[in-house]
Amino acid sequence: MHSEPGSTKFQIDLRRHLRQQNISDNLVHLICEIAEASKYVINAVRTGELGVAGTSNLYGEEQLALDVLSDRIIRKRLVHSGVVCTIVSEEMDEIFQVHTDSDGLYTVAYDPLDGSSLVDVNLAVGTIVSIYEGNDVLQCGRNQVAALYVLYGPRVTFVYSVGKGVHEFTMNHLMEFTLTRENIRMQPSGKIYSPGGQRNLYGKGVEKFVRYLEAKGSKLRYSGGLVPDLNQILLKGKGIFMYPALNGFPEGKLRLLFELNPMAFLMEQAGGAATNGCIPILDIKPEKLDQRSPVFIGSTEDVGKAVEYGNES
């Protein structure tokens, strides 16, 4: 089914769609709880004060930065869901153990408000989530049982996969998520590119790749927010996002657990690819919570070209 917002007579909501995926009730519940939490996050993003953590507001109350506040909102919901044993967040230095017995329970790794500094300048931001069975937080992204992101833009959209395609839901006036695009698919190549970091710090191969993209007429589309930038590529169904190794920053910037694994899972599920330049992102065995990695993610042929040029230098 492919339907534009407002065009369906019977709108399919997120819970109903999840129930059709043949997954455990616990996983349905967990994903719905995250969707619920995102309603409070968008409320904080839209109306919360743009405070800095540790400072006071007009009334002398301690103010939380939006990313810290979003982290608390989501963590609380995860803890109370009853189906999560382990939580790791981009905002926390340590693993948060909810239950020691992990039987039938999930580990959730998330970035509560990716690109949070963009809120100050009124650009789109997002929440990114990765879900695994059991309590091992340092496993390959390929083991994810679900990945999703919520994009807080002019509209709020929720894009998820439980390994059976990628589906987009849009928040309606009742704050319910209803299906707007089912089985999102990537074309083999496209003319959009989204390059992170500073170009004068790129290696020779990546610089050549950028020139190749320019020569083929690709348009630059980069806001500095991973969720909106990748969402554009996924929803247009073509193009490439990259955050390569930079001179002095061989691991690039983006974090494997909280940003790259969930996005790579979604991209592969849509028929695209994601690599660090050598191996698929989903096959990297993480060694630490805050591990970073270079990334090339998007249409398979474009990602393949990036690897080819990368190997040339």
Ligand code: F6P
């Ligand atoms: O990791 C946070 C983040 O804001 C991502 O959302 C985004 O893709 C990236 O950093 C942008 O980094 P830069 O400004 O270095 O291109």
